[in-house]
Structure formats: structure tokens, C-alpha cells
Amino acid sequence: MMNNEQLKQEIVRLKKEKNAVILGHYYQRHEIQELSDYIGDSLALAQRAQDATAEIIVFCGVHFMAETAKILNPTRKVLLPDMEASCSLAESCPADKFAAFKEAHPDHMVISYVNCSAEIKALSDLICTSGNAEQLVRSLPAEQKIIFAPDRNLGGYINRITGRNMVLWDGVCSVHDAMQAEAVLQLKMDHPAAPVIAHPECNPALLKVADFIGSTKAMLNYIQKSESQEIIVATETGILYEMQRLCPEKRFITLRDNKSCACDDCGYMKMNTLEKLYRCLRDEQPEIVMKEEMIEKARRPIVRMLEMSRELGLIR
Numbered sequence: 001m002m003n004n005e006q007l008k009q010e011i012v013r014l015k016k017e018k019n020a021v022i023l024g025h026y027y028q029r030h031e032i033q034e035l036s037d038y039i040g041d042s043l044a045l046a047q048r049a050q051d052a053t054a055e056i057i058v059f060c061g062v063h064f065m066a067e068t069a070k071i072l073n074p075t076r077k078v079l080l081p082d083m084e085a086s087c088s089l090a091e092s093c094p095a096d097k098f099a100a101f102k103e104a105h106p107d108h109m110v111i112s113y114v115n116c117s118a119e120i121k122a123l124s125d126l127i128c129t130s131g132n133a134e135q136l137v138r139s140l141p142a143e144q145k146i147i148f149a150p151d152r153n154l155g156g157y158i159n160r161i162t163g164r165n166m167v168l169w170d171g172v173c174s175v176h177d178a179m180q181a182e183a184v185l186q187l188k189m190d191h192p193a194a195p196v197i198a199h200p201e202c203n204p205a206l207l208k209v210a211d212f213i214g215s216t217k218a219m220l221n222y223i224q225k226s227e228s229q230e231i232i233v234a235t236e237t238g239i240l241y242e243m244q245r246l247c248p249e250k251r252f253i254t255l256r257d258n259k260s261c262a263c264d265d266c267g268y269m270k271m272n273t274l275e276k277l278y279r280c281l282r283d284e285q286p287e288i289v290m291k292e293e294m295i296e297k298a299r300r301p302i303v304r305m306l307e308m309s310r311e312l313g314l315i316r
């Protein structure tokens with residue numbers, strides 16, 4: 001059995017030997033982020049995957065993200081260190097039930113948050129991420145009827161800030177939805193000068209007590225601009241690696257600093273380990289394999305998102 005240092009060396013060696021690129025999400029274990037060629041949120045990593053020229057893309061994230069990479073760059077071999085790394089939000093929206101829901105709203109356009117399966121993407125007109133959802137929705141004509149899936153918290157938040165009345169699929173991220181406003185308020189009592197920043201997947205009660213609501217990327221921008229030396233962060237703990245790297249002098253307080261709440265770790269994201277990453281590169285398994293037809297159907301709404309995001313100046 002290799003120790004962590006040996007595993008890291010082997011991963012770097014195999015990556016070179018096999019012409020592979022490692023894409024890592026901000027929620028990954030710190031040692032995996034350290035080894036990643038690119039770290040990013042789901043939107044940035046989707047772009048990286050689309051542009052990747054390496055023969056192998058090792059996606060250190062969850063299944064829907066690796067699947068998105070395959071959809072955008074189907075000639076590459078896409079690997080996910082642990083095939084069981086799912087997402088509670090994606091699981092909260094089964095394709096058969098969603099197809100019936102869509103049929104019940106025939107004159108509606110379907111916008112799906114990228115945290116969903118390829119089957120749901122194939123049933124959608126447009127994909128969004130937390131980083132572009134507001135702008136994409138605002139860019140559509142006011143009279144356009146919309147179904148938003150699968151996250152009722154993100155969809156509800158967009159409805160509130162845009163004045164829309166999108167029909168929401170009743171799904172949540174079990175990690176963000178479980179974060180409690182009371183825990184945040186207790187932290188605020190101990191750190192009265194610290195602003196609260198929260199991901200829009202959090203429940204509405206928590207969002208109400210937040211000083212800033214934004215995507216992973218928006219939160220990273222916020223902490224760099226903020227003059228506060230202490231910031232309360234309501235999102236997944238993996239982000240602390242990048243926050244601390246960007247602002248080593250600042251203190252980031254998470255919900256687990258309130259003893260009543262240890263809910264801010266995504267078990268799915270943390271399934272990828274150094275050992276699994278090493279084995280995945282060595283064996284070129286587990287691989288994301290998809291039918292051509294599904295790739296084609298799921299790609300259209302993702303490409304539309306990327307095109308609209310470019311037109312709106314949100315991405316290069």
C-alpha cells in the first residue's frame with residue numbers, strides 16, 4: 001500500500017504518461033484540488049472539458065459533471081474516480097416523473113440546473129448553473145412560461161429576484177438545504193462584524209439572513225473584494241481550500257463552527273480520494289460511457305447555455 005506522497009507522485013507520472021488532464025471541482029478534498037490541472041466551479045469546468053485536447057479527462061467531481069464533460073467532448077475518454085459519486089439534487093429528479101411533469105405544462109420552456117442527469121438535460125431547452133441562472137432567466141421575454149428544475153431553492157431565489165413565476169420542480173440539494181438559519185444567526189452573535197455569504201441552493205430561511213447570495217465563483221469574488229477579516233460561509237466546506245489560498249489573512253467561519261450543525265460536507269464530492277484517483281488513472285476506469293443519441297440530445301441545451309453566456313458577456 002502506497003502512502004499519500006507516493007500516490008501523488010504516481011498520479012503525476014501517470015497523468016504525463018497517458019496524456020491526461022485532471023479537472024477538479026472546488027468541493028473536492030484539498031489534496032485532490034492540489035493535484036488538479038484546473039480547479040473550478042461547474043461552469044468553468046464544463047468549458048475546460050469542452051476545450052480539452054488531452055486524450056483522457058479525469059473529472060474529480062460528481063457524476064453529472066463528468067457526464068457533462070463527456071457530452072461536450074465525446075471523443076475524449078472521460079474518467080470519474082468513483083462512479084458512485086452522485087448528487088442528491090440530480091437524484092431528486094427522476095426522468096420518468098419529470099417527463100410527466102413537463103407534459104402537464106405543455107406551453108412551458110424547460111430550464112434545468114446543470115446538477116441533473118443527462119436524461120433530464122435531454123428533456124430541457126436550456127441548462128444553467130448557479131453562476132448564470134439569474135442572467136439567463138432575465139434575458140428571456142417576460143411572457144415566456146418556464147419550468148425550472150430540479151432545485152426549488154435556486155428556482156425560488158431566481159423567482160424572488162427577477163419577479164418571475166417559474167414553475168418549480170420540488171428537488172433540493174440535501175447538503176445546502178440542511179443548513180439552518182439558526183446556526184448562522186448563532187455564529188453571527190459570536191462574530192457580529194462578519195458578513196454571511198450563502199449559495200442559492202440553501203433554503204429560503206437561511207438565504208433571508210445572508211448578506212450576500214451567490215454562486216461558488218461569485219462567493220470567491222466577494223471574499224477578495226470584502227474588507228471584512230472574518231466571513232461566515234454557508235456552502236460546502238471544500239471551497240475553503242480556494243478561499244484560504246486567495247485570502248490567507250482572512251478567517252472563514254463555516255456552519256460546523258456552530259456545534260449544532262455538521263452538515264456542510266458533500267459526501268458525494270468527498271468520495272473521490274487520492275487512492276481512487278491513482279487507480280482510475282492506472283486502470284483507465286471507471287469510464288463515463290454514453291449512447292451517441294443521448295449525447296446529442298443532452299448537448300443541445302448545454303451548448304445553448306454556453307452560447308447565451310458568451311453573448312451576455314458572462315464567459316469568454
Ligand code: 13P
Nearest residue numbers: 041042043129130215216
Ligand atoms: P457550482 O455550479 O457553483 O460549481 O456548484 C455545483 C454544486 O454542486 C453546488 O452544490
Ligand code: SF4
Nearest residue numbers: 087088089173175266
Ligand atoms: Fe449535489 Fe449538493 Fe453535493 Fe452539490 S453539494 S454535488 S448539489 S449533493
